Every structure is written in C-alpha cells, then in structure tokens.
Amino acid sequence: MLQYNILIVEDSPTMRQLISFALKRLRGIRIVEANDGVDGLKKLSAERFDLILTDINMPIMDGLKLVSLVRNDANYKDTPIVVITTEGAQEDRERALALGANDYITKPIQPNRILEVAKGLLRIA
Amino acid sequence: MSKEEDKGMHGRAEEFLQVFKKGAEFTQELMRENERLRYRIIQLEESQSNMEGFPASTDDNRKLFQRIEELEREKEEILGRIRQVEAENQDFAARYIEIEEENNNLANLYIASYQLHSTLDFKEVLQIITEIIINLIGAEEFAILLLDEKSNEIQAVACEGIQRDSVPHVKLGKGIIGEVARTGENYFVEDVSTYVQDFHKPMVCIPLKIKEHVIGVLVIYKLLVQKTTFAAVDYELFTLLAGHAATAIFSSRLYSDSERKLSTIQGFIDLLTK
Known part of the structure; x- marks a missing residue:
C-alpha cells in the first residue's frame, strides 16, 4: 500500500495533535512532528516527505524561513507545503505563496479544510 | 273492324x-x-376473415389490458421507491456531514481537554489555555483573570495581544467582568461585528468554574481578522474551558503550593536532622 510521509512543523502541541487528528483520516499516511523550523529541517534531512504543513509564528526559525529554505533545496523543490497560521491578512497569504507555499490555511483550525487541502496536494481521491 | x-x-x-x-x-x-x-355479404365475409388474423378474442384482449395496467402500476411503484431512496440518500449525505462536523468538534474538545490536563505546571496550563483560545476559538486579544479570594479582586495572570496592565483589576460583582465572576454566567455581546473594544466591557466573558465556585474569568477583546462570528462549537469550547481550564488551573496552583510547602518542610527537617 502506498504510504505518504507528512511532516507537521508547529510549536504548539495542541495544534500538532489537532492537525494529526485531521490527517489520520487519510489511509496510508505516516506523520512526523517537529517543534520549529530548525527541528523541521533536521527531520527533512533525515528522510523523504510527501507533504509539509507548517505554522508561521514559531521560535528559533519561523515558518516563512522554512518555506524559503525548503523551496531552494533541490530535493524538496517540488514537495507541497501548506502554511497554517493565525495571520489572516491578504499580504501574509501572498507572501507565503510567493515564497513557494502551495496553500495557506488560517486558524482557527478546521479539520475538514486541512484534510481537503492535503488530499488535493497528495492527489488522493 | x-x-x-x-x-x-x-x-x-x-x-x-x-x-x-x-x-x-x-x-x-x-x-x-x-x-x-x-x-x-361479401363485405361481411371479408371482415370476418380479417378478424381471424388476430389471436385474441375479446377475453384475451381484456387480459392483455389488465397486464399492461399491472405493469404500469408496478412501474409507478418502482419509480416512487427510487424517488424515496434518492431522498433517503440525500438525508444520509446530510447526516454524514453533520456527524463528521460533530466528530471534528468532539475531537477539538477532546484534544483541548487532553492538553489542559497534560501538565501540573501553572505556567504551562496558562499557555495551553492561550493556545486553545487562539487555535480553536480564533481570538487575537484576550486575557485570563483569576480571583483573589482574600481581596475579592480579579486580576489578569495571562494576556495575549494586549499588555497585562491594560486589563483592569476588578472587584467581584463590579461591572461586566465582576458580575460574571459573581454569578458564574457567560457573557457575550449581541453582535460581534459591531463590538467596540473596551477593557471593562469585553466581547466575551466566561467564568472559570469548579462546580459553582468561580476561580476566575476569561475575557476576549478581539477575534482574528478571518473570524467574523462564533460557531456552535465555540460555545461548547467556552463551556469546556469554563470547567476544565478552571480545574487545570486550580490543580496546578495546588500542586505548586504543595511543592513549595514540601520543600519548606524538607528544609526544616534537614535543619533539624543535621
């Protein structure tokens, strides 16, 4: 069975648990969690991921920096990235998308929206 | 002649x-x-010979007509059943969406409650409450206030998006915040969209209660830009916060106090036994 590796980069354990819960409804997925951007990069260097979901406001390295670094990495230039954030302004969305994010989800968290975006990017029917 | x-x-x-x-x-x-x-005679003979080509006598024709009518009725019944099944399918689809929504809401409530009771550290508890309010409710500016039972004053212990000294110290029973702390009843402004920020009159004020005993309140002054109104699950989250957050805060404070007392007692014991 096809297995998708998904990386969640989020400093809040509550959010990580909520995102994981939403994604666990997809069959054949494996979730890896990271506390911040630097932790996310470490996990990315250790194994291959099919989808990355990241928060923006995090300590040590924020989500936008992570998006930028991932997009400039030849190994991950095509990996879908979803930004999940409290920043709902249009300019924030545009900035994230310009850096290379594939989608932008605003909080409060909606499990169905996360699931729908993940299915679309992983091309799961 | x-x-x-x-x-x-x-x-x-x-x-x-x-x-x-x-x-x-x-x-x-x-x-x-x-x-x-x-x-x-010739005409009649001809018409009689033409009738011989048909298999049916009047009786057979009647039977055939009856069968056609039966089949028509069956067709109508089947079409009716199909319409009924289609309507049932639509009901099931709508119910499925409702159940899925309910499932999501329950998951949110479960995770919030799970996180709230995952620690006995007071600061961590406050941090978890803050995360729940931001990520699940969608508030941008809010504060957690606790009641000092000696002075009967309510004071902010944690704030998000605002300075702590902006939040007023309120006497129990005074103003909206004091009244919510006294009565233990939730307060919501009628229309979130027309709310004008006032630190004495919050948009939402939720008492943090252990049974009927109020230990503090949660006040919200501003929602995230994308959050324009409260959903049904928000009210359930407020109810959950009112109970579980209060218990988590109370337990963590009690634990901190007992830890402090324990270390003091341990210090005395060490002094006496040395």
Missing part, C-alpha cells in the same frame, strides 16, 4: 304497355337490391 273497336283495342294495348313497364321497373329494382345485398 269498326272505329270504336279499333279505339278499344288501342286503349287495352296502352294499358298492357303500362303494366309491362311497371313490371320491368320492379324487376330492375329487385335486381339492384339483390346486387346490394350480395355486396354486403
């Missing part, structure tokens, strides 16, 4: 001719009638 005899003969001949003509006309009429009747 005399003239008179000749006249009489002529008259009789005339009469005879007349009778003969009538007889001839009558004969012709009879022949025409005969012809008409023969034609009619």
Whole structure:
C-alpha cells in the first residue's frame, strides 16, 4: 500500500495533535512532528516527505524561513507545503505563496479544510 | 273492324304497355337490391376473415389490458421507491456531514481537554489555555483573570495581544467582568461585528468554574481578522474551558503550593536532622 510521509512543523502541541487528528483520516499516511523550523529541517534531512504543513509564528526559525529554505533545496523543490497560521491578512497569504507555499490555511483550525487541502496536494481521491 | 273497336283495342294495348313497364321497373329494382345485398355479404365475409388474423378474442384482449395496467402500476411503484431512496440518500449525505462536523468538534474538545490536563505546571496550563483560545476559538486579544479570594479582586495572570496592565483589576460583582465572576454566567455581546473594544466591557466573558465556585474569568477583546462570528462549537469550547481550564488551573496552583510547602518542610527537617 502506498504510504505518504507528512511532516507537521508547529510549536504548539495542541495544534500538532489537532492537525494529526485531521490527517489520520487519510489511509496510508505516516506523520512526523517537529517543534520549529530548525527541528523541521533536521527531520527533512533525515528522510523523504510527501507533504509539509507548517505554522508561521514559531521560535528559533519561523515558518516563512522554512518555506524559503525548503523551496531552494533541490530535493524538496517540488514537495507541497501548506502554511497554517493565525495571520489572516491578504499580504501574509501572498507572501507565503510567493515564497513557494502551495496553500495557506488560517486558524482557527478546521479539520475538514486541512484534510481537503492535503488530499488535493497528495492527489488522493 | 269498326272505329270504336279499333279505339278499344288501342286503349287495352296502352294499358298492357303500362303494366309491362311497371313490371320491368320492379324487376330492375329487385335486381339492384339483390346486387346490394350480395355486396354486403361479401363485405361481411371479408371482415370476418380479417378478424381471424388476430389471436385474441375479446377475453384475451381484456387480459392483455389488465397486464399492461399491472405493469404500469408496478412501474409507478418502482419509480416512487427510487424517488424515496434518492431522498433517503440525500438525508444520509446530510447526516454524514453533520456527524463528521460533530466528530471534528468532539475531537477539538477532546484534544483541548487532553492538553489542559497534560501538565501540573501553572505556567504551562496558562499557555495551553492561550493556545486553545487562539487555535480553536480564533481570538487575537484576550486575557485570563483569576480571583483573589482574600481581596475579592480579579486580576489578569495571562494576556495575549494586549499588555497585562491594560486589563483592569476588578472587584467581584463590579461591572461586566465582576458580575460574571459573581454569578458564574457567560457573557457575550449581541453582535460581534459591531463590538467596540473596551477593557471593562469585553466581547466575551466566561467564568472559570469548579462546580459553582468561580476561580476566575476569561475575557476576549478581539477575534482574528478571518473570524467574523462564533460557531456552535465555540460555545461548547467556552463551556469546556469554563470547567476544565478552571480545574487545570486550580490543580496546578495546588500542586505548586504543595511543592513549595514540601520543600519548606524538607528544609526544616534537614535543619533539624543535621
């Protein structure tokens, strides 16, 4: 069975648990969690991921920096990235998308929206 | 032959001719009638021979018509059943969406409650409450206030998006915040969209209660830009926060106090035993 590796980069354990819960409804997925951007990069260097979901406001390295670094990495230039954030302004969305994010989800968290975006990017029917 | 005899003969001949003509006309009429009747017989014979091509007698036709009617009725019944099944399918689809929504909401509530009771560290508890309010409710500016039972004053212990000194110290029973702390009843402004920020009159004020005992309140002053109104699950989250957050705060404070007392006692014991 096809297995998708998904990386969640989020400093809040509550959010990580909520995102994981939403994604666990997809069959054949494996979730890896990271506390911040630097932790996310470490996990990315250790194994291959099919989808990355990241928060923006995090300590040590924020989500936008992570998006930028991932997009400039030849190994991950095509990996879908979803930004999940409290920043709902249009300019924030545009900035994230310009850096290379594939989608932008605003909080409060909606499990169905996360699931729908993940299915679309992983091309799961 | 005399003239008179000749006249009489002529008259009789005339009469005879007349009778003969009538007889001839009558004969012709009879022949025409005969012809008409023969034609009619031929017509009837033909129509009878045509009827022999059909398999059905009137009885068979009636049976066939009955069968057609039965099949029509069956077709109507089947179409009715299909319509019923379609309507049921739509109901199931709508119910599925509702259940999925409910499932999501329950998951949110479960995770919030799970996180709230995952630690006995007071600061961590406050941090988790803050995360729940931001990520699940969608508030941008808010504060957690606790009641000092000695002074009956309510003070902010954690804030998000605002300075702690902006949040007023409120006496129990005074203003909206004090009244919520006194009565233990939730307060919401009628229309979130028209709310004007006032630190004494929050948009939302939720008492943090352990059973009926209020230990503090949660006040919200501003929602995230994308959050324009409260959903049904938000009210459930507020109810959950009112109970679980209060218990988590109370337990963590109690634990901190007992830890402190324990270390003090341990210090005394160490002094005495040395």
